[in-house]
Amino acid sequence: xxxxxxxxxxxxxDELPVFPLPGAVILPNGQLxxxxxxxxxxxxxxxxxxxxxxIGMVQPREDNNAIVPQLYSTGCAxxxxxxxxxxxNRLLIVLAGVCRFDIEEECDPVQGYRRFRVSWDRFVDxxxxxxxxxxxxxxxxxxxxxxxxxxxxxxWSALDTLTLPELVDTLASSLPFSSEEKQGLVEEVVIGDRxxxxxALCELGSVSLAEDSSLAH
Numbered sequence: 632x633x634x635x636x637x638x639x640x641x642x643x644x645d646e647l648p649v650f651p652l653p654g655a656v657i658l659p660n661g662q663l664x665x666x667x668x669x670x671x672x673x674x675x676x677x678x679x680x681x682x683x684x685x686i687g688m689v690q691p692r693e694d695n696n697a698i699v700p701q702l703y704s705t706g707c708a709x710x711x712x713x714x715x716x717x718x719x720n721r722l723l724i725v726l727a728g729v730c731r732f733d734i735e736e737e738c739d740p741v742q743g744y745r746r747f748r749v750s751w752d753r754f755v756d757x758x759x760x761x762x763x764x765x766x767x768x769x770x771x772x773x774x775x776x777x778x779x780x781x782x783x784x785x786x787w788s789a790l791d792t793l794t795l796p797e798l799v800d801t802l803a804s805s806l807p808f809s810s811e812e813k814q815g816l817v818e819e820v821v822i823g824d825r826x827x828x829x830x831a832l833c834e835l836g837s838v839s840l841a842e843d844s845s846l847a848h
Contacts, residue, residue, distance in 0.1 A: 636710070636712075637710065637727075637729055637758075638683065638685075638710075638729065639758065640730070640751065640755055640758050643685075643708070643729075643730060643732075643751050644683055644685065645748055645749070646738055646746055646747065646748055646749070647685060647686075647687040647708060647732065647746065647747055647749050648675045648678065648679060648685075648686055648687065648741070648744055648745070648746050649686075649687040649688075649689050649702070649706065649734075649744075649745050649746065649747055650665075650672060650675065650686055650687065650688055650689075650744075651689055651690065651691045651700060651702055651745070652665075652688065652690070652691075653690055653691055653810055654690070654810050654813065655688060655690070656688060656690060656706075656707065656803075656804050656813045656814070656816070656817050657688045657707050657709045657726055657728045657804055658707055658728050658731075658799075658800035658803055658804050658816070658817065658825070659707065659728040659729060659730055659731065659754075659757040659758075659796070659800060660728055660794070660796040660797045660799070660800035660801070660822075661727075661728045661797065661800035661801045661803065661804045661805070662709075662712075662725055662726065662727050662728065662801070663688065663709055663725070663726045663728070663804060664723070664724070664725050664726075665723070665724050665725075665726065666721060666722075666723055667721060667722040667723070667724060668720070668721045668722075670743065671742060671743030671744045672744060673720075673722055674741075674742035674743060674744060675741075675742070675744040676711070676714070676722050676724060677722075678741065678742065679711060680711060680714065683710075684710045684711040684712075685708045685709070685710055685711075685729065686708065686709055686711065686726060687706050687707070687708050687709075687732065687747070687749065688706050688707055688708075688709060688726070689702045689703055689705075689706030689734070690702065690703050690706070690810055690813070690814055690817075691703075699745075702734065703814055703817075704733055704734050705731060705732070705733055705734070705814075705817055705818050706731065706732060706734070706817065707728055707729075707730070707731040707732070707817060708728075708729045708730055708731070708732060709726025709727055709728050709729060710726065710727050710729050711724050711725070711726060712725050712726070712727045713725045728800060728804075729757070729758070730751055730754055730757040730758055731751075731753075731754040731757055731817065732749040732750060732751050732754065733749065733750045733752075733753060734747045734748075734749055735747070735748045735749060735750055736748045753820065754820065756820070756821070765795055765823060765826055767795055767798055767799070767826070769830055770798075770799070770802070770826060770829060770830045770833070771787075771790075773830050773833035773834050773837065774802055774806065774829075774833050775787070776833065776834075776837045777806065777833040777834075777836045777837045778806070780836070780837050781807065781836075783807070790802075796822055799822055799825055799826050799829060800822075800825070802829060803816040803825060803829050804816075806829075806832075806833070808832055808836070812832055815828060816828060816829060816832075
């Protein structure tokens with residue numbers, strides 16, 4: 632069941648504040664913790680809290696040295712579901728994924744942060760209640776191998792309570808893939824396709840790491 636505070640498709644705004652952060656993505660059924668400390672993004676977070684609580688996460692393209700970096704054309708909006716202030720003037724927030732969007736045009740900046748007119752039309756199913764019949768066993772096995780090769784620990788038991796869409800989108804946004812690979816996952820419209828791509832990325836990553844390990848010896 633979808634959270635009662637999550638907006639419906641018709642309630643999604645035409646304009647959205649955007650936080651461009653390399654390697655940080657959120658998907659409709661996932662969550663993303665953020666540590667906000669730049670003044671412009673503090674402004675953005677407080678403005679969002681006073682409004683719809685929605686922030687768009689979009690990755691910058693490769694040329695990150697540009698004064699105003701170009702962004703990928705597709706991102707995902709997250710809703711601030713928790714926040715806390717720190718004594719050193721940071722804001723710790725958690726975004727819950729709501730719906731993806733395509734950027735249409737940039738608006739005038741507000742208090743230093745960027746805003747865009749967006750279209751949600753391609754991703755109307757992000758807010759649908761689907762009865763999914765998919766097997767995640769292969770995904771979990773591939774993800775375990777991938778993380779084992781990287782020698783990274785994961786509390787796999789914490790994933791046991793997640794629904795299938797939450798599991799797919801949590802792993803897609805949190806596993807250590809490249810920015811380009813994460814963007815590919817963001818742009819997969821159907822969750823079944825996201826599941827297949829995510830499993831393939833874990834498998835390819837495991838093979839690559841295994842080959843590197845054998846060459847090192």
